[in-house]
Amino acid sequence: MRIAQVAPLAEAVPPKFYGGTERVVSWITEELVRQGHDVTLFASGDSQTSAKLAACHPEGLRLLGYRDHTAGHLAMLHHVHRRAHEFDVIHFHIDLLQYPMFEDLYHKCLTTMHGRLDVPDFMPVYNTFTGMPLVSISDNQRDPMPESSNWLATIHHGLPKQNCPYYPEAKGGYLAFLGRISPEKRPDRAIEMAIRSGTPLKIAAKVDKADQEYWDEKIEPMIHHPLVEYIGEINEEQKKDFLGNALALAFPIDWPEPFGLVMIEAMSAGTPVIAFGNGSVPEVIKDGVSGFIVNSMDEAIEACRKVKDLPRAGVRAHFEGRFTAEVMVRKYVSAYEQLLAGQGNVLKMPAAGAFSPQYGELNGTAHGPIHVAAMPA
Incomplete structure (x- = not known):
């Protein structure tokens, strides 16, 4: 064709x-x-x-x-x-x-x-x-x-299956936030999840000019907590280790996300996703298998505690069956x-x-x- x-x-x-x-x-x-x-x-x-x-x-x-x-x-x-x-x-x-x-x-x-x-x-x-x-x-x-x-x-x-290769073990033990700093992506929720659950958080995200004020006034003051590390924008090669060594991907969106590519990138690495149930999330995440779908901050905190018990092989299998x-x-x-x-x-x-x-x-x-x-x- x-x-x-x-x-x-x-x-x-x-x-x-x-x-x-x-x-x-x-x-x-x-x-x-x-x-x-x-x-x-x-x-x-x-x-x-x-x-x-x-x-x-x-x-x-x-x-x-x-x-x-x-x-x-x-x-x-x-x-x-x-x-x-x-x-x-x-x-x-x-x-x-x-x-x-x-x-x-x-x-x-x-x-x-x-x-x-x-x-x-x-x-x-x-x-x-x-x-x-x-x-x-x-x-x-x-x-x-x-x-x-x-x-x-x-x-x-x-x-492609090889883009984010499978990591059978999360050596870093941190929550990962990857993408863009913006109000609808809710990095503030990710920070709250980390602090309240006592789990380290790494933020790899860019700040567009349109979101500079949101960064300056809302997010930048929050990243100085000892559990929070802001890395900035990363490339495709850096993304592999960043996602693969994470305990879970934090996907705390507050908008009708059309798809959410980072969710399947994380699942490809075997990393489960903790996602607020907006937009496409229920179509992408199999609750209790490839991550947890939550609808409140309390549920998100509880998911941070439970996520380590999800078999990473099951997360990868869910990816291979549906999202290659x-x-x-x-x-x-x-x-x-x-x-x-x-x-x-x-x-x-x-x-x-x-x-x-x-x-x-x-x-x-x-x-x-x-x-x-x-x-x-």
């Missing part, structure tokens, strides 16, 4: 540091190539891939200091559209701009929704361009979307095949009742979702 993967230009694929979407795009691309598909990756020129690289900007835009990535993405999408005849499937991993530009090609397109979907600013696009086939990364992620959305499948993320790159890509290939099999039925314009600047108010019927059979747990 000839497949185009269209990545965000914010980071290289894979990213040098933080960049969950670009990391997933890399895993999908490399596994598709491994399985024998002809893949072209549209991404920044500093990306590393075994696919054909279509470089759409010399470097990732975030590290170059670009604040608005719209212009770069519009230029990239123009090139993708001009080359669309070369591909059987065009798989987008950017938010919105492709919806109007690819109306004539919805029969061979799909978009994986990587972020939160409860943003009111985006709803005019979701309500208007309802023909684009969509993939959610958790069932919970879909909740805010219009009923007319053209859901193709829910496909959970997966990562091979499992993920097998589902995507199934979705591609079903998309192409229904090519004549996928609308090449917005669905019935939607308003489009090009077509006005439409009559007719919307193409329903294609369901990919669930993999065994």
